[in-house]
Amino acid sequence: MKILRTVYAEDLEDIAIGGAILGTGGGGDPYVGKLMAQQAIRQHGPVKIVDVEELPDDALVVPVCMMGAPTVMTEKLPQGEELINAFRQLEQLMGRKIDAVLCGEAGGVNSTTPFVVAAMTGLPLVDGDGMGRAYPELQMVTFTMHGVSATPMVLCDDKGNSIVLETVSNAWTERLARAATVEMGGSALLAFYPMSGAVAKKAVVRGTLTLCANLGLTLRQARAQHADPVDAIVEMLGAKVIFHGRVRDIDRRTVGGFARGSARFDGVEDWRGHSFKLDFQNEFLMAERDGEILVTTPELITLLEADSGNPVTADALKYGLRLVALAFPCNEQWRTPEGIALVGPRYFGYDIDYKPFDFA
Template sequence: MGDELTLQGLHDLAEGAAVLGTGGGGDPYIGRLLVERELAEGRRVRIIGADELPDDALVLPSSMMGAPTVFVEKLPSGGGNVAAFRALEEHLGRRAYAVMPTECGGLNSMIPLMLGAQLDLPVVDADGMGRAFPELQMQTFGVLGVSGSPMAIASDHGDTCIIDAGDNKRMEQMARALTIQMGGASYISDYPMDTAEVRRTSVHGTLSLCRDIGRTLREARAAHTDPFDALTAMLADTIYSLGVVLFRGKVVDVERRTVDGFARGKALLQAVEDPDDVLEITFQNEHLVARRNGRVIAIVPDLICTLATDTGAPVPTESLAYGQRLTVYAISTPPIMRTPDALACFGPAGFGLTDPYTPLEDLLPVS
């Protein structure tokens, strides 16, 4: 049962996850190496669809929490995820049938793959974000009525804790405080669900989508064709439907700082052909809004991705640097992410932005 992940599939999935990470979610390169180590030691990663789960299954999502910049300076050991997962199983008094991602973007696409290999458990091909978001309550799971608590949190030093919060926002606040005390990075297992809840509340097929994105970019590079055209054509047949180049230019300024466990800041790009044509991206771990000459041209929860102009390779927020030639590429988010309840949770207002949500397709210039 399930689709066993190959080494090439892992590489493709990691690159696709970096694209859907929208600048955040942590660099999946580090997580990919951890999964590679598991495969090299003879373990396997099995990916299954939500429809393959037994009706009575318990599924526990797994991820890391913290500012992406911390993971660059402090490499994860790979042991805390098992500790958090087992602590939640013990608290619930029940063994889980499968693990799944909370988010498919960035490093957190890799953590459940590593855990699945470590514990020989299948990984569900779905997640609760369809991208990456910086806060735990920003999940389709919670929007559609699943409680994130009880959750387990663990450090790299053997500390574990169970959080049973009154609501998902409070869970985020408590877990964030603990994560800061754990050195800015922690492992968590939250949103325990049964099969029916997984099928009803998750964004389906996102690990497969990551793998398809990575494969599309790799094959375009090998064929010396435009990676952005190839990506746009591939996305047209998915639940994301629309991918479009918004801007091409060079980075002329980056403001980035780690505050309250988040990487916050702005990046300014200047068009090569016209120095008066500028694009500003605001981010909180992930890119939130893109403004071209002061006008909003893409906004959360639609995806704003920074990709290398020559190769299409994703460039995360922690790697943004002066002089880089980047293409800003936007992807429309799936319908499950655009409901009024979803937008109230992880739309612009959820990040303190005063700009209203306008779908990507409505912001594009009329041709």
């Protein structure tokens, strides 16, 4: 099997940062996921990244991720054993060996959690994920659009509990797994969406891990060369700056296993005199400027520190931070009617239709 790249512990720095940029404010603290993955790689060896096309059609591919409110994840750190426990239990349920690991989503912690399992098992990690970004609910993956069932699924917590789910739909998987996650203390580790190599080739958003690594590298090089790090990220992603301002007010609460709320900004420099608002449910979902809706899910909205270019997650927002808001295009699968039904603004309760953002 051809290897795209071999990932060592030090490579996780770039991947975690890139994952947080793609994570649109969610996916958990990149620092937490990075530490977990680095520890696993140092203990078990580097991880081999492969293109999904390298997998045999009859291969068994399993994504892993962390579920719950990002605000809880930073206080209830996983040990890493929870993930491998979920993975091995799912393997037993499937009655055969798993052949490759996959990211459930691109996000701060969930771009790096699959490295834990890949390092501990020696299995290849597919260069891709199920979103190309982060979303708050389990059914919000491209896998759902390709008829992949989220179950059988195994959830594990830090206390040693594990739960196996078999559900009638991926929406029901989300409802039941969310309730279990709340009871488990607000976060859980899981293995789910088992699929064949043939299905993975159709369903996976490709190149995610390579993009994460390149984003982190681009940011690091821009700072080393004393270039503008935000401009470097904008150019690489084909993004558009939609605001530059300071956080004026944050309304954030943990409800039903999600971090929900909004943040308001006052403009600085060229944006002085303008206002900005971001709504989030773990991830940034809708941006308003001067009271008018500007961009919505499924387009990606992310926040970068104005000076360093470092991504800022929804749970890390605090008063006075000077941030640049970017919008950039989603994967084309999300712009289909099926994609909009899963992750469009109306699903999240906004009384508006999705309108593609003009990135020209």
